[in-house]
Amino acid sequence: MQKAYNSKYLEYVSKISPKTNEKRSLLRAFFVGGTICLIGQFIRFFLEFTFGLYGDVLSGTTSVILIFIGSLLTGLGVYDRIGKFAGGGSIVPITGFANSVVSPAMEFKTEGFIYGLAAKMFVIAGPILVFGILGSVSVGIIYYIVGLF
Amino acid sequence: MKSTVFFKNMPAIIATSTICGPKEGQGNLGEYIETRLQDDTFGEKTYEKAERKMLSHVINKSVQNANLRLCDVDCLISGDLLNQIISSSFSAREFDIPYLGVYNACSTMSEALAISAVLVDGGYMSTTVSATGSHFSTAERQYRYPLELGSVRPPQAQWTVTGAGSAVISSKSGFYPRITSATIGKVTDFGVTDVNNMGAAMAPAAFRSIYNHLKDTNRKPSYYDLILTGDLGALGSRLLKHLAKEKGVDIDNNHVDCGEMIYNIDEEEYQGGSGAGCSAVVFNSYIYTKMRQKKFNKVLFVATGALLSTVSSQQGETIPAIAHAISIENGVV
Numbered sequence A: 001m002q003k004a005y006n007s008k009y010l011e012y013v014s015k016i017s018p019k020t021n022e023k024r025s026l027l028r029a030f031f032v033g034g035t036i037c038l039i040g041q042f043i044r045f046f047l048e049f050t051f052g053l054y055g056d057v058l059s060g061t062t063s064v065i066l067i068f069i070g071s072l073l074t075g076l077g078v079y080d081r082i083g084k085f086a087g088g089g090s091i092v093p094i095t096g097f098a099n100s101v102v103s104p105a106m107e108f109k110t111e112g113f114i115y116g117l118a119a120k121m122f123v124i125a126g127p128i129l130v131f132g133i134l135g136s137v138s139v140g141i142i143y144y145i146v147g148l149f
Numbered sequence B: 001m002k003s004t005v006f007f008k009n010m011p012a013i014i015a016t017s018t019i020c021g022p023k024e025g026q027g028n029l030g031e032y033i034e035t036r037l038q039d040d041t042f043g044e045k046t047y048e049k050a051e052r053k054m055l056s057h058v059i060n061k062s063v064q065n066a067n068l069r070l071c072d073v074d075c076l077i078s079g080d081l082l083n084q085i086i087s088s089s090f091s092a093r094e095f096d097i098p099y100l101g102v103y104n105a106c107s108t109m110s111e112a113l114a115i116s117a118v119l120v121d122g123g124y125m126s127t128t129v130s131a132t133g134s135h136f137s138t139a140e141r142q143y144r145y146p147l148e149l150g151s152v153r154p155p156q157a158q159w160t161v162t163g164a165g166s167a168v169i170s171s172k173s174g175f176y177p178r179i180t181s182a183t184i185g186k187v188t189d190f191g192v193t194d195v196n197n198m199g200a201a202m203a204p205a206a207f208r209s210i211y212n213h214l215k216d217t218n219r220k221p222s223y224y225d226l227i228l229t230g231d232l233g234a235l236g237s238r239l240l241k242h243l244a245k246e247k248g249v250d251i252d253n254n255h256v257d258c259g260e261m262i263y264n265i266d267e268e269e270y271q272g273g274s275g276a277g278c279s280a281v282v283f284n285s286y287i288y289t290k291m292r293q294k295k296f297n298k299v300l301f302v303a304t305g306a307l308l309s310t311v312s313s314q315q316g317e318t319i320p321a322i323a324h325a326i327s328i329e330n331g332v333v
Helices: A002-016 A022-051 A055-075 A079-086 A094-111 A113-120 A126-148 B047-065 B083-092 B108-121 B136-143 B198-217 B233-246 B258-262 B276-292 B310-314
Strands: B004-006 B012-020 B075-080 B099-101 B127-134 B163-170 B178-183 B226-229 B255-257 B298-306 B321-329
Touching (some): A002 B233, A022 A055, A022 A079, A055 A094, B004 B108, B012 B047, B012 B178, B012 B276, B047 B075, B047 B127, B047 B136, B047 B163, B075 B083, B075 B108, B083 B099, B083 B127, B108 B127, B108 B178, B108 B276, B108 B298, B108 B321, B127 B136, B163 B276, B178 B198, B198 B233, B198 B298, B198 B321, B226 B233, B226 B276, B233 B258, B255 B258, B258 B276, B276 B298
Parallel strands (some): B075 B099, B075 B127, B226 B255, B226 B298
Antiparallel strands (some): B004 B178, B012 B163, B178 B321, B298 B321
């Protein structure tokens, strides 16, 4: 009886709860995420044509510069504002990864450098690392096995 | 089974004090709040210290406003949202006053008032202080994400109030708003799991306490000038009215919610304010002032609390909630 009543209540709750505006969220994410990637591409062209970098060194240096920019903007208190507007658009690119590492490091600095900053640095990025590494290793093994035949 | 305590001697709320952060100061009720901070760190190094300092500040101020000295206070009853209620205990460390730490999440203010009223009404103590507070930045880090993380708040979310409120309860005679009865809430859980939708989790608890209170006291909702819930927010208030209508109780005319009142909702507060400081600030500032001016004479103060922790919600538990209803009236003695 109580259960049926509860599910009726929950139904009503989800009926009147405001919904996220999906169209707006998607558009914002597309444009901000796209802009970040565009900036990355310009950095890449710049490094390629000015310094003559190529291959892994080129993509590595581009990523490092983007990570630096993401971290700096987090430290300056700008990235969370971009994030509030862009949603997934600023989370998915590598700058978002930098933000997810730097923001808890800043937040938990008050608990000291070891148990605060260092230990809490990966509370948000940790799962991304775990599954990212796990995924890439699995793909590598499959690739290797497929290559045997 | 009755859940209401009736007070024979009707303890008086003789003075209050409130403090708030910059955002709350610019809100609808800003002018009624005694101390409005420009800087939400309150000159401290951490937000936890700032929350503690706000709580100490209002406790001190409320005792001063009552023209008493700290040594006249027989007991301090306070609570807050942080783990192990450190803000309350650490602020009590500064005072030479017996201390009771209480926790009922955001309904702590009404719980503290109820305990104070029982102690004073029974004649065990003559003056007690009930206080509570919260801080947006300490709550965010404990319950949600780091401040600088670029995340989006969902539209059903609320904003934790940076602020604290304190009330002095006394057996003194004279014209004061007096606590006439208190309905102790029951823990209520309708199965809401969305931690961003506290209003939906707490509305059933609020209604249950209001319903029990009206039944025990044999009153109609129209008896009260105001039925003031704690921090249901706009969505939770709609749900409360829906539940009330289902049971044939009409609170449409006199129900207001502290969370809905405190902010000019223009940025990301969405459904309004929340947190232990929300009802503490609104009740002890605006509502108390208006009661002293006899603009409101009968108020049912129903602060609401969601009794979850980050562990319980990560383990998939639903959100239990509670609300205590305190009846505060003018001119009863």
